[in-house]
Amino acid sequence: MIQKLPLFLATRELRSDWLASLCFIAALVGVLAPLLIILALKNGVIGAMVGRLIEDPSNRELISVGAGTHDSTFFETFTARPDVAFMIPATRSINTSADAVRNTAGRKVERSVPLIPSASGDPLIDGEVVVAPGQVIVSQTLADTLGVGVGDAVEILIGRNVDGRSEIARTNLLVLGIVPKVRYGRAAIFISLSDLLSVERFRDDAKIEPDRWRDTQPDPPSYASFRLYAASLQDLEVLQRDLAEMSVRVRPRAENATLLLGFRKNLNILYVAVAVLAVFGFWAAMAANLRGMVERQRIAFSLLDLIGLPQQARSMIPIWQSLILVSLGILVTILVVLPITVAINGFFQSADGAFVARLGFADLGATLVLGLLTALTASIWAASAVCEITPDEVLRHA
Amino acid sequence: MSDNVVHIRNLGIKLGSEFAVIIEALDLTPGEVVVLDAESGAGKSTALGLISGAIAPSSFNGSVHRLSGLDVHQDLPRNQFAGPDRVGFVLQTNVLMPYLNVIENIQLPMRIAGLSPDASWADHLIGTLGLAPLEQRRPMHVSVGQRQRAAIARALLGKPELLLLDEPVSALDPANSAQVENLIQILAQDAGCAVVLASHQAFRGAFSDTRRAGHRSMNLEGVSYSVFSDDPSTMQEDAT
Numbered sequence: 001m002i003q004k005l006p007l008f009l010a011t012r013e014l015r016s017d018w019l020a021s022l023c024f025i026a027a028l029v030g031v032l033a034p035l036l037i038i039l040a041l042k043n044g045v046i047g048a049m050v051g052r053l054i055e056d057p058s059n060r061e062l063i064s065v066g067a068g069t070h071d072s073t074f075f076e077t078f079t080a081r082p083d084v085a086f087m088i089p090a091t092r093s094i095n096t097s098a099d100a101v102r103n104t105a106g107r108k109v110e111r112s113v114p115l116i117p118s119a120s121g122d123p124l125i126d127g128e129v130v131v132a133p134g135q136v137i138v139s140q141t142l143a144d145t146l147g148v149g150v151g152d153a154v155e156i157l158i159g160r161n162v163d164g165r166s167e168i169a170r171t172n173l174l175v176l177g178i179v180p181k182v183r184y185g186r187a188a189i190f191i192s193l194s195d196l197l198s199v200e201r202f203r204d205d206a207k208i209e210p211d212r213w214r215d216t217q218p219d220p221p222s223y224a225s226f227r228l229y230a231a232s233l234q235d236l237e238v239l240q241r242d243l244a245e246m247s248v249r250v251r252p253r254a255e256n257a258t259l260l261l262g263f264r265k266n267l268n269i270l271y272v273a274v275a276v277l278a279v280f281g282f283w284a285a286m287a288a289n290l291r292g293m294v295e296r297q298r299i300a301f302s303l304l305d306l307i308g309l310p311q312q313a314r315s316m317i318p319i320w321q322s323l324i325l326v327s328l329g330i331l332v333t334i335l336v337v338l339p340i341t342v343a344i345n346g347f348f349q350s351a352d353g354a355f356v357a358r359l360g361f362a363d364l365g366a367t368l369v370l371g372l373l374t375a376l377t378a379s380i381w382a383a384s385a386v387c388e389i390t391p392d393e394v395l396r397h398a
Numbered sequence: 399m400s401d402n403v404v405h406i407r408n409l410g411i412k413l414g415s416e417f418a419v420i421i422e423a424l425d426l427t428p429g430e431v432v433v434l435d436a437e438s439g440a441g442k443s444t445a446l447g448l449i450s451g452a453i454a455p456s457s458f459n460g461s462v463h464r465l466s467g468l469d470v471h472q473d474l475p476r477n478q479f480a481g482p483d484r485v486g487f488v489l490q491t492n493v494l495m496p497y498l499n500v501i502e503n504i505q506l507p508m509r510i511a512g513l514s515p516d517a518s519w520a521d522h523l524i525g526t527l528g529l530a531p532l533e534q535r536r537p538m539h540v541s542v543g544q545r546q547r548a549a550i551a552r553a554l555l556g557k558p559e560l561l562l563l564d565e566p567v568s569a570l571d572p573a574n575s576a577q578v579e580n581l582i583q584i585l586a587q588d589a590g591c592a593v594v595l596a597s598h599q600a601f602r603g604a605f606s607d608t609r610r611a612g613h614r615s616m617n618l619e620g621v622s623y624s625v626f627s628d629d630p631s632t633m634q635e636d637a638t
Contacts (some may be wrong), residue, residue, distance in 0.1 A: 005509060009495075016497030016536070236407075303493050306452050307507040308477040391452035391476070395443050395564065397491050 006313045009304075010320035013297065021325060024289060029336060031282045035275055036337045036367065040357035041344070042271055046264050048354035053233055057123035058183070059254035060085065060230045062239055067092050067224040068248055078228070083235035088193060089223035091200040096225075098199070099159040101189060103146040104172060110145045110187050113156075115199060116227070118190035123229050125190065129177040133194045133214075137177040142187035148175055156189070158199050158213070162206045169202050169213040169327030233257050238385050279370065282338060283378050286326075290318050290382035294389075301386055302393035315383040322379035330371045334364060403428055403559045403592040407462040408452050409448050410623075411455050415422030419444045419621050420458070423530070423629035424611065426592040428559065433605055434626055435595040436613040441624045442596035443490065446562045449594060451476060466559050482507035486591065488582075490565040492546040494537040500544075501533035504551045522588070523551050527581060543574045551583060554589050561591040579604035597631050 014021045053059045070089065079087050090096060096116070102109040118137065120130045131137055136154065138146075148154055153172045161165050179190065180299060197220065202213040228250065230236045236252050243250050294301065304314050341357040348356040403426050410420030419441030426432060426567045434442045447453035448463075451470045455461065467481050479485075494503045504524070508515050511627040524530055527547040532540050540548070546566065553561060566582060567575035583604045586593050595605055 009497075012502075013497045104468060232560055297496075299493055300495050300497075303495065304510075305476070306450075306480075306487060307510060308478060309510045310475060325522045392447050393446075394489060394491075394493055397489070397493060 003313075003384065005309065006316035007320050010317045010324065013293075014321055014324060018291075020293075024286075024325050025329045025332055027285065028282065028326060029333045031278050032329065032333040032367070032371075033336050035278055036333060036359065036363070037340060037344075037357070038274070039363055040337070040341045040359045043360070043363070044345075044354070044356045044358040046260075046267060047358060048356075048378070049142060049256070049260055050233070050264060051354070053254065053257050053260060056182070056254075057085075057229060059252075060123070060233060060236065060256045061219075061253040062228045062230065062236065062243070062250040063253055064090070064225040064228070065249040065251055069222045069224070070248075071222045074222075074246075075226070081239075083167075083231045083239060086123050086229040088117050088119050088122075088227050090117050090193075090225040090227055091196055092224040095200040095203050096196065098156040098189065099168070100157040101142065101146065102155050102157075103148050104153045104155055108146045110142055113142060114188045115156075115196055116188055116190050117193045117196045119193060122190065124179055124183045125177065126180075130193045131176055131190060133175045133192045134173060135192065136173040137179055137190040138175055138186045139179045139184045139186065139190075140181045141185060142189065143175070143178050145187060150175055150177055154189075157372075158202055160203050161260045162207075168211050169210040171214055233261055264396065274312065279374060283374050286322065286374070286378040287381050290322055291378050291385055293321065294318055294382045294385045298389055299394050299397050301389045302391055302397075306391035306394055310379070311387055314389075315386045318375065318382035318386060319379040322375040322382070326371045326375035329367075330368055333367075341376060400466070401427055403430075403466055404449065404594070405462060405464040406449065408458045408460045409455050409463045410458050410461075411444065411448060411453055412621075413441075413444070417441075418456070418624070419448070420623055420625045421445055421448060421626050422627035424449070424594075424626070425628060426560070426594070428497065428522065428592055429587070429590055431586070431593040431595065431605065431608045432628065433608050433610045434594060434613070434627070435598060435610045436624070437598060439533055440613060440615070441626075442598075443564050445626050446487070446564050446594060446596050449560075450487055450562055451480055452487075458504075476604050477511060481511045481513070482558060483511070483513060484559050486553030486558035486561045488546075488549050488553045488561070488563045488566045490568055492542060492549045492569065494548055494552075499534050499536055500529060500540065500548045503548055504529070504555055505539065507552060508556055513555070513556060516557070519557060519589075520555060523554055523585060526585060527551050543570050543578065546570065546578060547581070550578070550585070554585050554591070557589040558591055561589070561593045563593065563595040563597070565597050565599075565602070566595075568597070571634055575599075577605060 073087060075087060078377050096114060098109045098113045098115055100109050101113045118125060118131050125137060129137060138148065138154065143149065146154060152175045154175060155170055155172050156254045195214070197217070198214045201217060202208050228239070230239050236258060240250055240252065301314060317396060337359070344357040345355050404424055406421050406424040406606065407421065408422060410418055412418040424432070434445055436442055444453060448455055451463070451465070454472055455463065466484055467478050470479050495506065498506065505515065524533070527550060529544070529547055529551055532544055537545055550566070563582065567578050570578060595608070597605070612627050614625050616625060
């Protein structure tokens, strides 16, 4: 019974002094609601932008700049790193295109088509489709232009000039899959490294005859370029730095990804700073308010001591009041903020269905925990003031 | 002496460097009534606070403070010696908890002590004091006299062994004063309480025929002592 009395007395006083309680709750809602709305917007806007970046693997690509000399150790080292999702050697950029690609019916042609080396784990290729020599995966754009689909064949034409004489190597390649436009928008062919090396050798070595250009050759001791994808957006910066230390120049395909990540980090810091200042301000106001409530009820607290309510139970009264007021404040805040976030999302409806304002259970749970901690700590001053009130005060009250 | 509700010797407090209130000797058996009759400012309320243990005493030689056979000292929690079945206190200012209604105020000391009131006694008490129609009202919605009756009911609900009354009718008009004093006297008798009444008006009310404790003022070494005593023996003082 005695354990329940402080809660009973605390609620009775709050109910009796309902106007002051209401003002207290309104003050909390006034501080907390804008903070939660800002948090919801931060989560929604930045979350959606980062989400889009993460969903598109192209944003995790580091593009090799210029030609280098990368041996097998270089590739083994980077492929083994956990922050590397995919890496494959590539030829010099001058050799990574076909002069023309056409469907086997020969009526539709696309000229200067990029040749992209691909292998198992290529983040632009869905599923388990892996190109082998003689096979390709074409981009949707190219497939549309040529009117080809999976199972069809395409013919690629590789041209060179030998002593003023034009020579063309050609071969039919089986279409194994289509890369959707969201993954790769332009016309391109994803080809095996072996076939890409054949293209380079044909262009570089006049001794290779056009009708034997795809004959098997030993692997080269080094490669001029590579395709590299980081495991996550956060890994881009580290990879770029490590490669720069090896004098290997790269640039992120999505320059804004790094900027956005930096922006998100700074925005988080800014939000935490604003929240800390606001919570501290409210904490101070709440502590002073609770202390004032004790002072207003000084004689009542003295009477409680006189009629035998132990000190611990008396000091629990402002603590309970603080917890009740803050809990109600948070509840009202949530009831106010949730419809506002729904309205914001309705007003700024995005095409892809992403929410502009978003509050998760973790955000609300953290708000509740932080609020209750604030309530507890803010009531310490009031609780200690209660302990200093003695029963003789009510005797001398007259 | 073991039957005494109150047994006090040289219990006092120094209030500042120039004034002290001392209860030199006070013994009360169940049902006994004594009046502390002295002029305003003599320390009657302080004396009641000392008796109840609400005011921590200063150290004096030969100090004894025993309530219902229990030695009262500062380390003893109040609820062990001043529960509603041991001490009831009616204050001059009829202070009630402002956010509780009348019946909740009356029952509060019993709830704190975890005791259940005797239902028939509660009915008798509340009925006699005319509080039944006011039970659900807040203190601010009843008169001063009604608040004082509620305070009396609160003090008596646990049938305490000792009832301390601090100028209980001083805030009331004369007609109300006589009525309330009569009610206190009757109810205290019904409850079997020993009563200590602090009043400078007791000579004309229901307690006019009651035994009075002696009071004298004395000055020793620049300190003014206000001494209450049932016993004419000399005060033994040694301020430490």
